[in-house]
Amino acid sequence: MIEKKGVITGLIAYVKKVYSAWIDYPLQEGKLLHGQYRILRFLGLGSYGLTYLCQDIRTGTELVVKQAKPSKGQLGRDLLRQETEIMRQLQHPSIPSCLSSFQENKHMFMVMHYVKGRTVEDLIFERGAKFSEEEALILIRKLMQVVLYLHKMGFVHRDIRIPNVILQGERIHxxxxxxxxxxGDPALQDDGTDEALQRRRATEVTSDLYAIGHFVLFMLYSTFESSEVLVESVKSWEEELELTPATKRMLRKLLQVDASYTSTQAFIDELEAILA
Structure with missing residues (x-):
């Protein structure tokens, strides 16, 4: 009986996975949305949305159109609606502007400005970019001006990662x-019991600072080369990376190994002092 239940549970999980893959299949290139936005190409699939590069046939402008992930149902639509409301309140040159939103065939969409450039993820893993300690901190200083603005406006991003930061010349997005x-608002989605993910998803400024700590580590590891042929035990970043004591202290606070920063500005002040 127990074995039969296990087979049924596995089958149900498989069917759900296949159904999600089918229902979340990207819309075709060339499709016209809302009678105005022609899909040029599919950009990517996230946890709660699909994004497309589109052309506004009325102006010829390239834009990004984001679709609420169909398999997420009402939660996906609620998150996209919340994202739309938040982005309409943000006016910053390093944050894409929300232009409009619409519904079509029971699907919800949001239209944004298209930011050209390469993500930090692309630079590291596709272009082989390497960031020294100083270069990483200089980039973070630029990024923190955007994050500080966001926090002053009363919002947290909760998903600051290397694929979500674009470099466009000297400008960061x-x-x-x-x-x-x-x-301080309750989170719409349930992130389970994973402690690290809960720290990233808390609706407090510490969640973005925690994410910044991991962001810095990704850049710093771009120059790391292990000299060991056989790794017998997993080493921590403090053991593997050669960093100045000040940067180590900063990272320990960001990652909440030590007491976290009391505010976003407190972190920026310490970052400025290190770079000085």
Whole structure:
């Protein structure tokens, strides 16, 4: 009986996975949305949305159109509606502007400005970019000006990762506000019991600072080369990376190994002191 239940549970999980893959299949290139936005190509699939590069046939402008992930049902629509409301309140040159939203065939969409450039993820894993300690901190200083603005406006991003930061020449852009929330508000989605994920998803400024700590580590590891042929035990970043004591202290606070920063500005002040 127990074995039969296990087979049934596995079958149900498989069917759900296949159904989600089918229902979340991207819309075809060339399709016209809302009688105005022609899909040029599919950009990517996230936890709660699908994004497309589109052309506004009335102006010829390239834009990004984000679709609430169909398999997420009402939760996906609620998150996209929340993202739309938040982005309409943000006016910053390093944050894409929300232009409009619409519904079509029971699907919800949001239209945003298209930010050209390469994500930090692309630079590291596709272009082989390497960031020294100083270069990583300089980039974070630029990024923190955007994050500080966001926090002052009363919101947290909750998903600051290397694929969500775009470099465009000397300018830096923060994208994908799909999990953004007002500081202190209850989160719409359930992130389970994973402690690290809960720290990233808390609707407090510490969640973005925690994410910044991991962001810094990704850049710093771009220059890391292990000299060991056989790794017998997993080493911590403090053992593997050669960093100045000040940067180590900063990272320990960001990652909440030590007491976290009391505010976003407190972190920026310490970052400025290290770079000085």
């Amino acid at each position: 923060l994208i994908d506000f799909g999990l953004a929330a007002r500081i």
